[in-house]
Amino acid sequence: MITLHTWTTPNGRKIPIMLEELGIPYRIATVDIGKGEQFEPAFLALSPNNKIPAIVDDDADGRTVTVFESGAILTYLAEKTGQLLPASGAARYQVLEWLHWQIGGLGPMLGQVGFFELRAKEKSAIASKHFLDEAERLLGVMDRQLAQHTYLAGADYSIADIAAYPWLAATAEKMQQALGQQLAASHNIQRWMTLMAARPAVQRGMLLPKLS
Template structure:
């Protein structure tokens, strides 16, 4: 059984959804990032960047336990392990991979910054709020135009690109998005949200997550504690 060290965040949900879609048995081990669990030695041994998620597969590529961090790498690993959600043909595979990289390099980091400056920053900085809200809208526009001519982000079939992007768009309201501006993306979003495996995946550890309201948790995630622990 695969062990998933995770929390109820978009990056965590990517892996939860993939495991549910693939039907792989797994056990979710909560890593409370507000309480600082990500700095514990046991977790750092498998995730040296102190970020969730990470997995331990007792039946790795050589039949021995194998640990892996970075959500995009985990999606690729699970796709390779199961032969699902990544096309075998070269053209189809790279069509999916470029949209997976789009999520890893654009959607995740930029929407994360939009969340931070719109919701969590102790001081509302108009320049930062405008900068990242505009970038969120730009990225939504890129995806909307893609989905105007493609059933899914990576092509005609549902893939790890869709699995990677979807959890980040669940907080569209916090990102300053009006769905009326992105009808093709909204149709895709509703279709993905209706998948039973997706619905199960986003519920994993959801009951453990609490609103980020206390100063200690904010310092752990965004402030001095994060950087002191990182040294």
């Protein structure tokens, strides 16, 4: 059984989507980052960077494996099951390219836009402009890629799409004032988002973790 330690953030929802797509058993342990639970010693033992998500796989060829960082978890689960990441060749590295593009670029920039535009009590015009400009550039990169391919890394659905979708969904929902015009003009991203949102596993994963 896999235990997923997560919360209701874009990074936190990548792994529920992946697990729902794979159809393998798992349980969720919530880590309320609003209450600082990510800094508790028990979670620190799983995730040295104090960030969600993390998984504990008790059925990894007779041993227990712990993995933190969303990209590493997506890769681990894909390799464990042989799904959503080609085993070798150019197609594998295309998926990994776009997975790391999301982890190193799109996610952090959208996160900074969310902070400076929505959550920061003190506003900084220069910071907002810097992160908005870079977020808009990255959305342009994504839109051009999706103009040529059905999915982010090519013709096939992959962990790269799973990594990117929760961030785009959050942007569409919460950052319309900041990036709405750019998103509306990104017709290929809009087409991809509709395709993603229609997947039952994506729908289920985006609802998790369910909070009482």
